[in-house]
Amino acid sequence: MFRNLIAAAMTTVLLSTASYAAFPDPIAKVNVSVDLASVTNKPAADRYVNLSADLNAAITTILKDRLGSPGAEITVDISAVELSNSFTDAAGLADTHLVGLVNINDTVNNANTRSFELTIDVNTIKGLLPADTDMATMTASGDLFYHTMVDAFAQNLVAEMDK
Numbered sequence: 001m002f003r004n005l006i007a008a009a010m011t012t013v014l015l016s017t018a019s020y021a022a023f024p025d026p027i028a029k030v031n032v033s034v035d036l037a038s039v040t041n042k043p044a045a046d047r048y049v050n051l052s053a054d055l056n057a058a059i060t061t062i063l064k065d066r067l068g069s070p071g072a073e074i075t076v077d078i079s080a081v082e083l084s085n086s087f088t089d090a091a092g093l094a095d096t097h098l099v100g101l102v103n104i105n106d107t108v109n110n111a112n113t114r115s116f117e118l119t120i121d122v123n124t125i126k127g128l129l130p131a132d133t134d135m136a137t138m139t140a141s142g143d144l145f146y147h148t149m150v151d152a153f154a155q156n157l158v159a160e161m162d163k
Contacts, residue, residue: 026068028107031075032056032100038080047141051078051150058154072106076157096140097121098149102157118157125152 032055039045055076060067082099098120106112122135125148129135138145 025066026071027063027066027074028069028071029073030056030059030063031073032059032078033076034078035080043141047146054147054150055153058150059157062154062158070108072104072108072112074157074161075103075105077101077103096145096149098153100153100157102160104161114161116160118153118160120149120153120156124156125149128152128155 032052034048034052036045036049039048055078059074059076077100079099079101082097100118102114102116102118104112104114125145126135128148128151129144133144
């Protein structure tokens with residue numbers, strides 16, 4: 001009898017811990033910001049002019065079944081310094097990366113607030129590219145590379161939040 005009580009108590013503790021750590025659903029709002037005025041590399045600023053809207057759309061598309069109110073607010077602040085420093089075709093793709101600080105604020109349960117930094121680089125996206133992609137001819141300014149980086153950032157953000 002005593003063992004059954006302890007087992008029930010342990011199960012309650014484990015279940016309450018699991019729900020405490022659970023990803024906050026629903027998601028009320030996604031906000032992505034990029035301070036393009038701070039991007040000192042002109043080709044990078046031109047390439048990333050729509051990054052905020054594109055990344056917001058990619059994230060909300062993945063989360064479409066989880067959107068609702070009230071719920072968590074996800075904010076992403078993309079590093080303008082990293083956009084400037086890493087964007088160069090001359091150095092190739094190896095140094096090009098997308099870095100953002102992600103904050104999740106659950107407006108219903110503050111215990112679900114989380115923050116993390118997410119970095120996406122060419123190694124992250126290799127599995128998302130078409131099989132016939134020639135990495136030797138791909139450039140950081142190209143559409144395929146850009147859209148794959150955006151999609152990889154969105155997918156990895158949601159995967160990290162769901163851990």
